[in-house]
Amino acid sequence: MIAYKRHDLLVSVLTNLAAQTQLPVTVLVVDNGGTLREQDLLEMPLSDRTELVSRADNPGYAAAVNLASSRLGVRTSALLVLTHDSDFDEHLAAGLLRALDAEPRAGAAAPILRWSSRPERVFSAGGVLHRGGRASHLTSPRQGSPYEVDWVDGAVVMYRKRSLDAIGWLDERYFLYFEDVDTAWAMRQCGHRTLIAPEVVARQEPGAHPLYLGSRNMILFARKTTEAPVLQAIAVARRAIEDSLSRIMHGRAPRINEAWRGWRDGRNGISGKPPEAQ
DSSP states (O other): OEEOSOHHHHHHHHHHHHTOSSOOSOEEEEETTSOOOHHHHHTSTTGGGEEEEEOTTOOOHHHHHHHHHHHSTTSOSEEEEEBTTOEEOTTHHHHHHHHHHHOTTEEEEEEEEEESSOTTSEEESOEEEOGGGOEEEOSSOSOSSOEEOSBOOTTEEEEEHHHHHHHTSOOTTOOSSOHHHHHHHHHHHTTOEEEEEEEEEEEEOOOOOOHHHHHHHHHHHHHHTTOOHHHHHHHHHHHHHHHHHHHHHTTOOOOHHHHHHHHHHHHTTOOSSOGGGO
16 A cells, blocks of 8 residues: 555555455555654554555655565465555455456456545546557446456556566656556556456545646656657647646646656656656
8 A cells, every 4th residue: 555644544545454355465555755653553454464664755656566576475466556545345355356366367457446526427447548658547337347458547456466577567767647557558568458347446536647747657658668759749749738728727827838848858768756746
């Protein structure tokens, strides 16, 4: 589980984990805010099987997940990754494990994600990859049984450990999103599928996505997948136009310069946490 400053959210997630019909063998809490103490965890659910790793430098999502590769060892064959704002019922783990067990080639399984503030609305029913490196969410399930998608949102996802081993785990060049897109793409190159288990539902409130990082991450990914530069530029331009229209409709100024900086830095291979996020 990836935590960042909100102890109340951490307690909620651990409470939901403790209620699972299939309990986790080990819980690894990676504190990317550096505000948790071992004593804090002793007062929370599942403290008898929870380990804390403090990363006050906030290295990002991928670095947090990768810590599990050495710390969990052979104790588990599947890794459930959760962000601290995820919400789910007691059947989450068992449902995702069923989806993985039913498909030997599956490397990852995720639930239908709904908005926490508007649970009647689907935020992600899986992800789609487009030319130029652009990625988008499906907003309705494709069918009632598990189905393959290009990628799944990293807020709630269960990975088969051997599939992560096959790709060397997560690429840490990204910061604030796109690691999930890259991971699913890399697994597919190794023959491992990414699934949505539509009978499993979780909730999350999507956060703001800085246009600079969104554009830069998109270009870093597109370069990795050898997309043509012109398609990369078109994808960023489309992203910038969509963002600008949305901001204008809400009375805010467009952020074209952020999109241009992201495209430029992505083309130059600049990665990791930007200075303004220190």
